[in-house]
Amino acid sequence: MSRPSTPSTDLTPATEPLLVADRVVVEYPTKGFRRPPARVLHGVSLDVRAGETVGLVGESGSGKTTLGRAVLGLAPVTDGQIRFQGRVISGLAKRERRALSKDVQVVFQDPYTSLNPAMTVEDILTEPLLVTGSSRTDARRRVRALLDEVHLPADAGQRLPREFSGGQRQRIAIARALTREPQLIVCDEPVSALDLSTQEHVLDLFVEIQQQTGVAYLFISHDLSVVRHISHRVAVMYRGELVETGDAATVTTMPSHPYTQRLLLAAPVPHPRRQAERRAERHRVLAEQAALAG
Numbered sequence: 001m002s003r004p005s006t007p008s009t010d011l012t013p014a015t016e017p018l019l020v021a022d023r024v025v026v027e028y029p030t031k032g033f034r035r036p037p038a039r040v041l042h043g044v045s046l047d048v049r050a051g052e053t054v055g056l057v058g059e060s061g062s063g064k065t066t067l068g069r070a071v072l073g074l075a076p077v078t079d080g081q082i083r084f085q086g087r088v089i090s091g092l093a094k095r096e097r098r099a100l101s102k103d104v105q106v107v108f109q110d111p112y113t114s115l116n117p118a119m120t121v122e123d124i125l126t127e128p129l130l131v132t133g134s135s136r137t138d139a140r141r142r143v144r145a146l147l148d149e150v151h152l153p154a155d156a157g158q159r160l161p162r163e164f165s166g167g168q169r170q171r172i173a174i175a176r177a178l179t180r181e182p183q184l185i186v187c188d189e190p191v192s193a194l195d196l197s198t199q200e201h202v203l204d205l206f207v208e209i210q211q212q213t214g215v216a217y218l219f220i221s222h223d224l225s226v227v228r229h230i231s232h233r234v235a236v237m238y239r240g241e242l243v244e245t246g247d248a249a250t251v252t253t254m255p256s257h258p259y260t261q262r263l264l265l266a267a268p269v270p271h272p273r274r275q276a277e278r279r280a281e282r283h284r285v286l287a288e289q290a291a292l293a294g
């Protein structure tokens with residue numbers, strides 16, 4: 001499946017996109033006397049509009065996760081700035097950053113380690129609501145709605161994360177990210193720990209949620225075909241710089257930068273017709289399973 005073109009937004013031309021990374025530099029301190037810091041991002045500029053998915057692709061070590069972490073306030077931005085809804089959010093103090101977590105959330109790669117194994121799913125999902133003052137009754141009601149939104153059964157709330165498959169755990173992680181109705185979710189390789197068919201289901205869920213809620217995604221992946229599946233626009237990182245940005249279909253089939261061309265040769269994206277065939281096949285298998293289950 002390829003995404004429709006970039007969604008139109010309510011923004012007037014004078015208004016900024018939801019998220020703007022403006023010539024962002026990230027440097028990590030290095031050990032050793034007078035050694036200069038390690039520069040990992042070299043002035044990266046990127047924006048994400050409300051309701052949009054921007055896929056961030058590139059080989060291992062190119063700086064994708066670092067950019068995501070910078071957006072989340074977890075990597076040191078030493079020059080340039082990051083703005084969210086027009087407000088500078090790089091360099092915020094801890095308390096202001098915590099307040100921002102209502103609007104900016106994250107889903108990590110590994111659903112096996114990102115959920116507290118000792119807490120029930122209901123506790124995992126109610127915790128962010130209770131700490132921000134929701135009543136227990138309201139929090140429980142929200143959990144039921146969230147479980148439904150991510151297609152988990154209502155009794156999932158009483159179980160522990162280890163009782164779920166990898167794909168189901170990632171659904172729980174997505175539900176947790178959605179608890180406070182964020183505007184933006186940074187998704188850091190959220191399907192790369194899953195097998196191929198589970199990947200497709202979880203990617204479909206991301207799309208469905210976006211259609212229902214209007215949430216935007218900064219979607220990090222090393223896999224061009226995953227990024228094509230989910231993104232409106234794609235940005236390509238190479239050695240800490242963005243080398244190409246454009247609409248998903250163009251960047252993933254007719255890239256202009258030699259590095260993206262190499263990425264594409266290394267991992268060809270299935271033709272859209274082949275993707276549609278795979279989807280039809282999956283629906284047929286699911287229908288058969290449902291019929292067998294009575």
Ligand SMILES: Nc1ncnc2c1ncn2[C@@H]1O[C@H](COP(=O)(O)OP(=O)(O)OP(=O)(O)O)[C@@H](O)[C@H]1O
Nearest residue numbers: 028038040058059060061062063064065066067222
């Ligand atoms: N805390 C840190 N201190 C020093 N260097 C770091 C730190 N975190 C990341 N780096 C370096 O920053 C560079 C970019 O790493 P990053 O994890 O952002 O890449 P990536 O494109 O997300 O790769 P991958 O897909 O393997 O996660 C790498 O060279 C990495 O070693």
